[in-house]
Amino acid sequence: xxxxxxxxxxxxxxxxxxHVVGLPDNLSRVFFRGLEExxxxxxxxxxxxxxxxxxxxxxxxxxxKAVVLIQNTGLLEAGDALRGTxxxxxxxxxxxxxxxxxxxxxxxxxxxxxxxxFTEPTLDAWHIPYGIIRDDRDxxxxxxxxxxxxTTSKPAAAIxxxxxx
Amino acid sequence: MLDKYTCLExxxxxRTDEIIITCMGTAKPWENLSDTALDFASVDxxxxxxxxxxxxxxxxxxxxxxxxxxxxxxxxxxxxxLVTIAQRxxxxxxxxxxxxxxxxxxxxxxxxxxxxxxxxxMARGAGIEQVYTVEDEEEFEERLPLIFQGKGPSVFIWKVExxxxxxxxxxxxxxxxxxxxxxxxxxx
Numbered sequence: 001x002x003x004x005x006x007x008x009x010x011x012x013x014x015x016x017x018x019h020v021v022g023l024p025d026n027l028s029r030v031f032f033r034g035l036e037e038x039x040x041x042x043x044x045x046x047x048x049x050x051x052x053x054x055x056x057x058x059x060x061x062x063x064x065k066a067v068v069l070i071q072n073t074g075l076l077e078a079g080d081a082l083r084g085t086x087x088x089x090x091x092x093x094x095x096x097x098x099x100x101x102x103x104x105x106x107x108x109x110x111x112x113x114x115x116x117x118f119t120e121p122t123l124d125a126w127h128i129p130y131g132i133i134r135d136d137r138d139x140x141x142x143x144x145x146x147x148x149x150x151t152t153s154k155p156a157a158a159i160x161x162x163x164x165x
Numbered sequence: 166m167l168d169k170y171t172c173l174e175x176x177x178x179x180r181t182d183e184i185i186i187t188c189m190g191t192a193k194p195w196e197n198l199s200d201t202a203l204d205f206a207s208v209d210x211x212x213x214x215x216x217x218x219x220x221x222x223x224x225x226x227x228x229x230x231x232x233x234x235x236x237x238x239x240x241x242x243x244x245x246x247l248v249t250i251a252q253r254x255x256x257x258x259x260x261x262x263x264x265x266x267x268x269x270x271x272x273x274x275x276x277x278x279x280x281x282x283x284x285x286x287m288a289r290g291a292g293i294e295q296v297y298t299v300e301d302e303e304e305f306e307e308r309l310p311l312i313f314q315g316k317g318p319s320v321f322i323w324k325v326e327x328x329x330x331x332x333x334x335x336x337x338x339x340x341x342x343x344x345x346x347x348x349x350x351x352x353x
Contacts, residue, residue: 042224044253045249045252046217046245046249047245047246047248048243050213050214050243051217051243051246053211053214054211054214054217054218054220054221055217055218055220055221055224055249056221057218058217058218058220058221058222058223058224058225059221059222059224060225060347061221061222061343061346061347061350062222062223062226062347062351063225063226063347063350063351080211080212081211082211083211084209084210084211084212084214085210085211085218088209088210088339088340089210089339089340089343090340091343
């Protein structure tokens with residue numbers, strides 16, 4: 001099974017997403033391309049991931065519904081932005097997180113990508129609930145993230161653990 | 166050099182229904198001038214992210230002008246935002262960089278590059294076309310109408326004297342201030 005970009009795209013539309021704010025990476029490149037071709041969605045590309053949380057918060061306050069799409073490396077960079085906007089502002093922010101190094105977690109420890117090693121402990125430390133989407137069978141976890149964010153008015157993450165096709 | 170408090174008073178006198186986003190050294194002085202639902206202090210929020218937060222509101226509310234009163238220290242924390250503003254231009258977005266050369270509310274420590282950083286050149290270099298440096302009262306009076314009526318995105322750099330504002334604190338939490346602004350915007 002694969003992680004099909006068009007199915008994630010469709011799930012976002014079912015959730016009423018109006019804007020995707022983020023920064024593309026190698027895992028999300030196919031997904032990103034499809035989003036940018038969708039005339040009903042606006043994709044805002046940022047220079048650094050912290051901006052994505054601030055812009056998404058502003059969009060929410062102005063009545064839109066944005067998802068943040070970034071790599072786990074960017075999440076680590078964006079900690080204060082996430083804390084100060086999504087978390088402190090009580091924004092039901094869903095984060096689509098591309099899991100660089102996921103496969104390396106099963107290998108020899110000295111070859112493990114530290115981006116992967118730090119990802120889940122960081123989400124746990126920041127009290128951000130998450131589900132890992134390994135392939136299309138896990139897409140319900142994306143809808144779970146929206147439900148958790150809406151219920152708590154706080155951020156929730158869905159992690160894309162493979163390259164989108 | 167300009168006096169920040171005089172500039173804010175004149176801005177408040179000319180303001181009608183614009184959203185005003187403040188942070189750090191402008192948050193309390195602006196609250197003393199105006200505290201409506203359309204005034205939002207980005208305090209207890211993310212360091213250096215008032216500018217991009219305001220951009221998000223401007224994107225969501227294209228019929229309403231958003232004026233961000235940013236500090237030079239805050240701008241330096243997220244310079245890439247200048248590029249983000251330029252690559253997704255909003256006609257209704259205005260940012261004022263209030264340049265005093267210091268982190269005012271933490272004790273006036275000098276910001277990196279004080280005296281040599283050229284915010285106007287950086288904004289233009291990022292691709293923003295409407296950029297205005299304001300250094301004295303005459304220029305201020307001449308350019309104030311552009312803040313309310315000029316085509317955005319625009320960046321104004323106000324060169325102001327150093328101040329002594331303390332760390333701003335607010336009775337309402339950040340989440341409460343967010344709810345107040347959101348209610349005001351979504352009811353329109």
